[in-house]
Amino acid sequence: xxxxxxxKIIKGxxxxxxxxxxxxxxxxxxxxxxxxxxxxxxxxxxxSFWAPYIRSLPExxxxxxxxxxxxxxxxxLEGTNLLKLRENMLINLKTTYEVGLQMLKESPNKxxxxxxxxxxxxxxxxxxxxxxxxxxxxxxxxxxKSINVTGGEFSVLVxxxxxxxxxPLAQVEWRTSQGVVGLIVHKTLLPGQEVPNNYGPRxxxxxxxxxxxxxxxxxxxxxxxxxxxxxGSPILVAKKEQYKRFATPGSIPNEDKxxxxxxxxxxxxxxxxxxxxxxxxxxxxxVAVMSANRRExxxxxxxxNRIYIPFEKYGGSRCLLYGLGQLIKxxxxxxxxxxxxxxxxxxPKNSKQHNxxxxxxxQMYISECAIAIAEWTLQRAKSVEILCSDYSSWFDILxxxxxxxxxxxxxxxxxxxxxxxxxxxxxxxxxxxxxxxVSQTLARTAKEPFKACVRGILEAMGDPKGDIPTPFETKLVxxxxxxxxxxxxxxxxxxxxxxxxxDRGILPARLRQWVAFLIEHYPEPPQDVRWVLEDDDAExxxxxxxxxxxxxxxxxxxxxxxxxxxxxxxxxxRMYWLSGNWMRWAWLITRDETVDLARSPLSFLMGVxxxxxxLDQAPVDSYLYIPHDPRSVEAK
Numbered sequence: 001x002x003x004x005x006x007x008k009i010i011k012g013x014x015x016x017x018x019x020x021x022x023x024x025x026x027x028x029x030x031x032x033x034x035x036x037x038x039x040x041x042x043x044x045x046x047x048s049f050w051a052p053y054i055r056s057l058p059e060x061x062x063x064x065x066x067x068x069x070x071x072x073x074x075x076x077l078e079g080t081n082l083l084k085l086r087e088n089m090l091i092n093l094k095t096t097y098e099v100g101l102q103m104l105k106e107s108p109n110k111x112x113x114x115x116x117x118x119x120x121x122x123x124x125x126x127x128x129x130x131x132x133x134x135x136x137x138x139x140x141x142x143x144x145k146s147i148n149v150t151g152g153e154f155s156v157l158v159x160x161x162x163x164x165x166x167x168p169l170a171q172v173e174w175r176t177s178q179g180v181v182g183l184i185v186h187k188t189l190l191p192g193q194e195v196p197n198n199y200g201p202r203x204x205x206x207x208x209x210x211x212x213x214x215x216x217x218x219x220x221x222x223x224x225x226x227x228x229x230x231x232g233s234p235i236l237v238a239k240k241e242q243y244k245r246f247a248t249p250g251s252i253p254n255e256d257k258x259x260x261x262x263x264x265x266x267x268x269x270x271x272x273x274x275x276x277x278x279x280x281x282x283x284x285x286x287v288a289v290m291s292a293n294r295r296e297x298x299x300x301x302x303x304x305n306r307i308y309i310p311f312e313k314y315g316g317s318r319c320l321l322y323g324l325g326q327l328i329k330x331x332x333x334x335x336x337x338x339x340x341x342x343x344x345x346x347x348p349k350n351s352k353q354h355n356x357x358x359x360x361x362x363q364m365y366i367s368e369c370a371i372a373i374a375e376w377t378l379q380r381a382k383s384v385e386i387l388c389s390d391y392s393s394w395f396d397i398l399x400x401x402x403x404x405x406x407x408x409x410x411x412x413x414x415x416x417x418x419x420x421x422x423x424x425x426x427x428x429x430x431x432x433x434x435x436x437x438v439s440q441t442l443a444r445t446a447k448e449p450f451k452a453c454v455r456g457i458l459e460a461m462g463d464p465k466g467d468i469p470t471p472f473e474t475k476l477v478x479x480x481x482x483x484x485x486x487x488x489x490x491x492x493x494x495x496x497x498x499x500x501x502x503d504r505g506i507l508p509a510r511l512r513q514w515v516a517f518l519i520e521h522y523p524e525p526p527q528d529v530r531w532v533l534e535d536d537d538a539e540x541x542x543x544x545x546x547x548x549x550x551x552x553x554x555x556x557x558x559x560x561x562x563x564x565x566x567x568x569x570x571x572x573x574r575m576y577w578l579s580g581n582w583m584r585w586a587w588l589i590t591r592d593e594t595v596d597l598a599r600s601p602l603s604f605l606m607g608v609x610x611x612x613x614x615l616d617q618a619p620v621d622s623y624l625y626i627p628h629d630p631r632s633v634e635a636k
Contacts, residue, residue, distance in 0.1 A: 001050055001157040002134065003030045005037060016041070016049045019107050027103060030154045031127055032096040036104065036115070038123040038157070043111035053159040057126055060118070064212035064352055065125050067093075076348070076356035079337030080363060081224065085209055093124050129211045130162040131155035138176055164197035166207070168220045172198045201266070204359050216358045221262040223366050225330065227286055234297055235289045238307045246304040258283035260331070262362075263369045263414050274422040275377060278370045279327065281306075284425065287323030293592035295521045315517060317426045318595060318625040321381050324374045325597040331367040331374075332604055332618075338364055365406045368605050369415065372402060375601055376419055380429035382623065395419065401602035427630055432595055432623035435474050438481045441626055446506045449561045454480060456560070460548045461541065471622040475590045476541060478624045480578065482518070482586035484562070487577035489515040491569040506565060514626050522589050525581040533584055542583045549578040595623045 005016055006025060018037050025033050041048040048054060060068065066086040069077070077083045097120045104112055134154045161183055171186040185195060199207075203222045204214035215221075229235050243253050259280040261267065267277065275284060285308040289300065296309050296319045310316050338344065338360050348354045376398060395416055402412070433440065436454045439447045454477050458469075469477070488506040507515070525531055533539050553560050553575070566574055576582070598604075599619040 001034070001038065001041070001053075003033050003037070003154050006033060017109075019109055020104060021107075024100070024103050028096050028100040031124070031131075032100055034127055034131070034155055034157075035096075035120055035123040036100050038126060039115060039119050040109055040111060042119065042123065043114050053157075056159070057130075060122050063122070063125055063129075064355065065129060066209060066212065067121055067125060068212075069352055073350070073352045073356070075341070076343045076353050076360070078341035078343065079334075079339075080360060081205060081226075082208060082359070085205075089209070093121065096124075097121075127155055127157065131157050132162070135174070135176075161197075164195055166197055166199040166202065166211070166215075168198070168201070168215065168218060170198040204362050208355060208359050212352075212355070214355050214359045214362070216362075218362065219262065219264050219266065221362050221366060222265055223260050223334075223363055225258045225260055225283060225327075227256070227258060227283075227290070229290055233290060234292060234300070235286055235307065238289065238300060238302055242302050242304070242307060245302065256282065256286070258286060260366055260370045262366050263373075263411070263418065272422060273425040274373065274418055275324070275425045277418050277422055278373045283327070284320065284323065285309075287326055288319040291322035291326060292319040295592065311425055312427060312630055314513075314630055315627050317381075317428070317431060317627060318593065320426060321378065321432065321625070322595045324377055325595060328371050328374050328378075328601050329598050329618075331371050332598065332601060335364050335367050335371075335605075361406075368403070368406060369411070371601055371605060372398065372407075372415060373418065377424055377426065378432070378597060380424065381426070381432045382434065383430065398602070401605070403605055428628035431625060431627055433626060434621060434623050435469055435477055438478065438624055438626070441508065441511055443506050443508055446562070446565055449565060450481070450484065452561045453484075457545055457548060460552075461544050468619075468621075471596065471620055472537065472541075474622045474624075475587070475594065476545070478590045478594065478622075479542070479583055479586040480545070481624070482589055483578050483582050485511055485515050486519070486524075486582070486586070487566070487569065487573045489519075491566075491573055510626070510628070513629060517627075518589060518593075522585065522592075525585040527581060529581075531581050531584040533587065538587055542580065542587065545578065545583065546580050553578075590624065593625050595625055596620050597623060 003025060006018060006020060018040050020033075020036075028036070038054075041050050042054050045051065066077075066082060067090060069086075074083065074086075077086070094117070097117055100120075101115055104115065132155070134156050158181055161181065164183065173184040173186065175182045175184060183195070183197065189195065199211075201220040202210075203220060204218050205223065207214045207218075227235075239253070239256075247253070257280075260283070261278050261280070263278060285306060288309050288311070289297075289307060292300070292309055296316065299309055299313060299316065301308050301310065309319055311320050343353075343356075348357050379394070379398075398415075399407075399412055407415075436451045439450045439454075442450055457480065458473065458476070485507060489512060492507070492512070533542070549560070553563070566577070569577075597620065599621050604618075
């Protein structure tokens with residue numbers, strides 16, 4: 001049964017008495033038209049040509065698709081995408097039903113008055129869950145005119161074969177001829193064994209939406225993420241430009257699809273990085289562009305099939321690190337929504353609730369594995385040690401922070417193999433520094449004096465609010481650090497005679513390259529006009545630092561133990577390296593060159609009591625980004 005039965009589209013396929021106007025099919029589309037046809041034949045009872053087949057179809061009470069979920073069943077979908085998908089599906093079906101019913105009111109069909117919404121819903125559910133592509137009729141269709149409204153393809157109900165159940169990765173083959181539609185299973189089956197089918201690499205969300213079931217441990221499971229960039233976002237502007245450059249006239253822009261994969265998903269092995277083993281490349285590109293600053297957006301690449309910022313370029317990795325941090329927050333929120341739903345700790349009572357439980361568990365499992373992989377990349381970016389030591393010791397630390405229920409030994413082995421066998425999308429680690437740990441990048445002789453300087457400034461401004469500095473306090477540290485490095489860079493010639501020629505007194509080669517890069521992209525401030533920040537808190541704090549600096553800068557062993565390191569600097573730099581405009585210049589750089597990351601996402605996975613139930617209250621740490629030269633030797 002198909003829309004080919006509505007009119008003489010294919011030679012030899014009868015209409016079986018269902019009458020409609022030529023405008024009907026374009027108005028309700030092919031699945032809607034087929035639903036009306038099936039409903040009409042159902043109402044004909046034994047008079048229908050398809051009566052034996054229709055009697056074999058399940059009744060409403062036997063269907064487990066989402067439209068047949070009770071209010072109590074729907075509670076089990078709270079916190080997932082399926083509630084909204086179900087709502088949109090019902091709206092579309094209702095619209096199709098109302099349009100079709102209006103067009104058929106004047107038709108001479110016998111049962112038009114009995115075309116109820118409930119019966120149409122049943123017919124639509126049967127078609128969505130059991131119909132095949134018209135590929136099974138290709139030998140009938142190839143010499144006949146196609147159905148224009150469907151681009152030549154349409155849905156077909158095939159008795160008996162529509163009873164086969166889905167089995168992921170089952171090796172099956174369809175063979176059709178003028179009189180035969182056959183399913184060949186490339187596997188030895190014993191008497192009594194079920195004949196499987198393979199619907200394709202369907203994830204549990206699609207299985208639930210289309211068929212009303214899901215598969216625990218589905219190897220092909222993945223989840224779709226919806227990114228909602230604000231109006232005017234660079235990614236939206238770039239999409240418009242991409243369409244303008246590459247779209248064919250009259251084409252409709254493609255809807256973006258972003259995926260987070262199950263770690264066992266059978267992706268192609270070639271050209272796969274650690275991050276793309278769980279995140280689709282389009283998703284990584286999109287979050288990087290959405291996280292990009294003005295400097296990074298200057299390198300934005302717009303190609304026919306990709307919009308991205310080159311990660312391998314010097315200074316190009318920051319936006320991806322920031323984007324991974326944002327993905328972790330999104331996935332944490334997804335997990336939190338499920339864990340705080342009313343049914344999270346209830347026992348399911350029926351098959352629908354059991355399926356919903358399997359689906360929710362799978363969604364959390366995918367999110368938690370992806371968080372673990374992304375957190376590994378970020379830990380690599382935050383640590384120098386992880387680059388120089390055996391991965392196994394660091395992996396043991398990761399394992400201890402993962403919940404045992406979903407992270408069994410098989411899962412842990414897979415995560416470990418991904419980490420050890422797949423290179424990261426980012427060539428280098430050790431590019432993010434937290435608080436006064438930025439001093440690690442200075443020459444040996446400057447590390448401790450700089451840390452002492454920072455401690456003295458923060459203490460002079462008032463005791464920090466806790467053991468862990470706030471993002472605002474860390475940005476003050478980064479501001480001081482950038483000012484110090486910039487002044488040292490301006491005085492490299494004065495430091496050239498240092499006994500440690502490799503460090504050039506204060507700045508190793510890495511920092512010299514970085515400061516030159518900053519000055520290139522963030523022009524130095526004027527000294528004849530006072531800059532004022534829009535952030536009142538920042539203004540007050542920077543003013544306070546400047547006053548402290550002026551008052552105590554000459555104290556060799558006091559607040560500024562850096563004095564002996566800079567005594568060869570130019571006078572203007574010795575006196576004003578931490579002056580108002582330089583600090584405001586550096587503060588603006590910290591706004592663009594930092595990466596904000598959720599604190600301890602792995603503790604969140606463990607369900608530690610101190611973790612907030614809402615991510616709006618979750619603590620965030622700000623890291624300063626200091627890139628490696630991509631031409632340097634690759635770190636493991």
